Amino acid sequence: MTFAIQRRGITALFASLALCGAATVVHAADKSKPLRVVLPVGAGSGVDTIMRAATPSLTKALDGQPVVIENLPGAGGITGATVIARAAPDGQTIGVVSNNHVVNPSVFKKMPFDAINDFTVISVVGATPFVLVVNPSKVPAKNAKELQALLKAKPDTYNYASSGNGTILHLAGAMFMDAAGVDVRHVPYKGVGPMVADIMGGQVEMGVVAVPAVQGQLKSGGLRAIGVMGKTRVASLPDVPTMAEQGFPDVDVAGWFAVVGPAKLPPAEVKHLHSAVVTAFSMPETKEAMAKQENIINPMTPEASLAFFKAEQERYARLVKKANVTVE
Template identity: 65%
Template sequence: MQISIGRRALVAGAAVAFALAALPALAQNDKPLRVILPVGTGSGVDAIMRAMGPAFSKALGQPVVIENLPGAGGITGTQAIIKAAPDGLTLGVVSNNHAVNPSIYKKMPYDSLADITPITVGGATPFVLVANAHRVPAKSVKDFVALLKSKPDAYSYASSGNGTILHLAAAMVLDEAGAKALHVPYKGVGPMVTDLVGGQVDFGVVAVPSAAPHIKSGALRPLGVTGKERVAALPDVPTVAEQGLPGVDVAGWFALVGPARLPPELVKRFYNAFVAAANTPEVKQAMEKQVTILNPMTPEASAQFFRTEQERYARIVKRANVTME
């Protein structure tokens, strides 16, 4: 997944702020904006949006109320987003599973492309392939792949659940490497990381913020970042792609969306406010601490990104033979 760390979108902050100031009638609204998150409190997307909330509210000139509606892999909250009136009073923030779900669930209660209005793919949190330092002797992706191939099915990998993005990210690595390992799904990232550190499972793909303290302690060994670029938080860790698996490109992205038929003037207003918020010093500082890279895509680029991601994950799901009821 290519989300570069380019500067152009963020440099535009001053111009966006000027444009918002020039349109006070459009930017002011006494009614609160409801932002639905189809994830639980404490998740990565939740932390990102709560950190951005005050600046986003200020840029809009409107109160912002964040509401968590987790369940069914994001489907519960997303249903609430798409059922909302396209009046600019309800938006939502979706992530990778929005593009994954159509391929792993036999029946979906909505069309993940037609029933939303993309506003911006706001950015991403990088992932890293890690191994238990005591159970896996490999210190590079090349050595890791050779080890897996020398002992087929001898090693296991953890995920935050069957069909989750961390499952598919690890499956992508294995598919690209032409290797196999036993999948051990957990109910969430916390139990997954606990057992990775404890050695109950051998390796997995984890968001950098979740892995960082255990990498620092020496319990987990980082083998490669799974995006196209290295990350500042792990400057000495090369990407998986540059180590011989160029098809591995995945990170935890998030996107601001509205219900279908959201008027273009409102899409523009929300996009401009998001970019303005992303440029504030307090949001930049918070994102740096959370190891999240903000690089807001335009609404048009975001719509294309959604289509491309859904097609890409459909191929990965098929190869990994993942299904859910």
């Protein structure tokens, strides 16, 4: 059972589809009016961390146009995505979505929008690694095999958190539990920030999260990393083996993120925004920040990004059915 985006595979895919050379920045029609960037995630999440690091460069790429980040978490990303879908297609409101955007149609019976047709996909920008973390004072296990043994020895004792029912972090946690042959209670949160806070506080014992969102907590010892969820180790966590290295080869998942706008965004605005995104993420300060966060950055063209969204939605539909994920 493959629940995964392989980091090597996605790197190759992105590289093959990336734009060649530096993009030319197109001046915004009204750079005095802020560009609204809606994030359907809470503060402190992986996407939030990425975009706040990239915002200064994006402002430069937009020739000084202000950029305002707006966090609108809830319902696995549906709350914020609804705002993006309903925004005027004038290039003044965009959003940054992740795997959840194409997972949601398979886990929610009713959706307020079509995840493909009600959006303009501007660029799949890159991917970020996930890691399974635990509260070190609540969970004595130091690695995946020890965690598996602990969960089997003490059923109904531990819980794992996610950023919401049916989210990619929910699926990633369920993926490990399935591979380990254990049944652990799932506790959904409205965003990564509250989830991480409660793992650190001991209200829940473990969860899967993007590496950029917990680098500080891992460094301070507030959280312990059990294993990297992809096939490749993370440079900033050299001593943390992958789940595959620890005997769980089917546990392989990473998070991608993409810039989108409302449907019917004019081609000129798509070109303008795509060029700004490519330019922003190619600036030295942003590249340095992304490297520190272990993110793989290779922006895809709008056309390739749309094809990627469609393929991912179909893939996750199969995975959700196989995992029997339901949203109450």
